[in-house]
Amino acid sequence: MTKDDVVQAYEAQTFDPEAMLGTVVSRDDPDRRVIEPWAATVDGVILDAGSGTGRWTGRLAELGHRVEGLEPAQRLIDLARATHPSVMFHHGSVDDLVDMGQRWAGVLAWYSLIHLGPEQLPDALDTLRAVTENNGSLLISFLAGKELEQVPHPVAPAWRWPLSEITLALERAGFEVTDSRREPGSIFAWVAARATVEPISR
Numbered sequence: 001m002t003k004d005d006v007v008q009a010y011e012a013q014t015f016d017p018e019a020m021l022g023t024v025v026s027r028d029d030p031d032r033r034v035i036e037p038w039a040a041t042v043d044g045v046i047l048d049a050g051s052g053t054g055r056w057t058g059r060l061a062e063l064g065h066r067v068e069g070l071e072p073a074q075r076l077i078d079l080a081r082a083t084h085p086s087v088m089f090h091h092g093s094v095d096d097l098v099d100m101g102q103r104w105a106g107v108l109a110w111y112s113l114i115h116l117g118p119e120q121l122p123d124a125l126d127t128l129r130a131v132t133e134n135n136g137s138l139l140i141s142f143l144a145g146k147e148l149e150q151v152p153h154p155v156a157p158a159w160r161w162p163l164s165e166i167t168l169a170l171e172r173a174g175f176e177v178t179d180s181r182r183e184p185g186s187i188f189a190w191v192a193a194r195a196t197v198e199p200i201s202r
């Protein structure tokens, strides 16, 4: 599946964003215990890359962070702008970031790169490194597994990655992993990483 196919899948009427993601973060969402403390460590503007309905962008703005969203699916960005009118949302994908000529102190990629396989994820991480300020921070969540494999997902096929391979891909892009977590028995995992000055060349 190409990256455009993935965006088309998020545009399709069969995907109900309000039911699957929600437009705001609920009070008892356990991911708040990961994302909110991470955001508090970021000294500068945060980019919510693949912001979907803008639920995390809106939540971080509500907490007083300077935050912008980036979303390629027009339908989702319309919903995000309508729900969080005071927040800036860029219409585009990770591939469009370099041309924007901007860098961010923190980048949140919350389940937004899960559809990228081994041919695509390294380039996306290179791009995220290029637009993250030196010593800035990345928080990425993904589907974890023992083997790198494609798995079904309600919107479009996704990939499960061993934590060791995500770590390697991040290091090659110029990030240093500072923390990670996968709850026992869960496929959901996250990694926090610091943008080191010298990316390791591939």
Ligand SMILES: C[S@@+](CC[C@H](N)C(=O)[O-])C[C@H]1O[C@@H](n2cnc3c(N)ncnc32)[C@H](O)[C@@H]1O
Binding pocket: 003, 006, 007, 010, 021, 049, 050, 051, 052, 053, 054, 055, 056, 070, 071, 072, 073, 076, 092, 093, 094, 095, 109, 110, 111, 112, 113, 115
């Ligand atoms: C599972 S949703 C997660 C949305 C949001 N991060 C959240 O947690 O609510 C995946 C999102 O990533 C976006 N996406 C897919 N491919 C992308 C890409 N190449 N660059 C940026 N966003 C992408 C989709 O349009 C969708 O909004």
